[in-house]
Amino acid sequence: MSKLPNITTSIFTVMSKMAAEYNAINLSQGFPNFPVDQKLTTIVGQLATQNSHQYLPMAGYPPLLNKISLLIQKSYGRTPLPENEILVTAGATQGIFTAIQALVESKDEVIILDPSYDCYEAPVLLCNAIPVRVSLNDDYTPNWKKIEQACTAQTKMIIINNPHNPTGKTWELSDFDALENILVQFPNILVLSDEVYEFITFEKKHISAHSRTAILNRCIMVSSFGKSFHVTGWKIGYLIAPEHLMIEIKKVHQFLVFSVNSICQIAISEYLDLVSVEEISQMYIEKRNYFRNLLKGSRFELLPCEGTYFQVASYASISNENDVDFCKKLITDYGVAAIPISTFYENKKDHQLIRFCFAKDDITLAEAAKRLSKI
Incomplete structure (x- = not known):
């Protein structure tokens, strides 16, 4: 008997498999196809010949924990305790x-x-436990009235995602004010804040839960070096949480992976001395603008993208098909893979929207846009 009877193969796996079968350009899965920074690969090459291959401490490589704390301090003005409040994980997932x-x-x-x-x-x-799915507004802002109505004495956690995958929406200060008002009413609720795209935001500066002192004692922050440094295959992320929560998290972590890839941790620790996270957004805003400009002459309507490396587009003026069928047709007939937005909803709500990943080199984006503009 299955413990997850209603969960099937991920839509990302399905679309990537179809893209490979039809030799389509894969703008579905969220991974970059351009080279990793040579400074980082040079560090990895040097470490490969050194004694960097054995278990590291369960919570993470101590110099890396210290540098994560410094990164958070520089980015958000908060200084988490490396030994008690930070955990390196095998990816954000x-x-x-x-x-x-x-x-x-x-x-x-x-x-x-x-x-x-x-x-x-x-x-x-x-x-x-019981997942309670609450839809965002049609513009992908949180519907705080519905969220508050969904809270009960049994609510243990609210999961938030900012910047938001799949829509690229970012939160306003008023959203955090509304969240904090709910937490006052329900003092036992924890917040799991998925901020893996925190350094990929554009015109609006990212507002992190790290900056909200009222909720820090009840909040677990999730970050990803894989996303920030476009090394998604390394599967290196980290959690930051108050010590009383981190004690419990570490109990589970030690029996899932015990410790995370040693060379990758040491490499990132050294790389953090050589890179500025402020440069990451600039690179992606150029890619976002490049891709959007290429599609100006197409029949797709592009929604705003405030963060992440995803662009949501409406195909309502092109087809009446449901978004899953339309994405399959994009692959088979036009050679471009995308992700249908309905698959991100429990009720499969279909607004005729699809998601493209623009974390690709310019040649790939240009060819994809050329094909999409023919539709």
């Missing part, structure tokens, strides 16, 4: 899974805001 497994109990309720990334629900179900 493992961090999310670990935090939920450690802190959510049977019959607890966990609020998930739709459209939502697909890794949130499964760990909730594996806790024998």
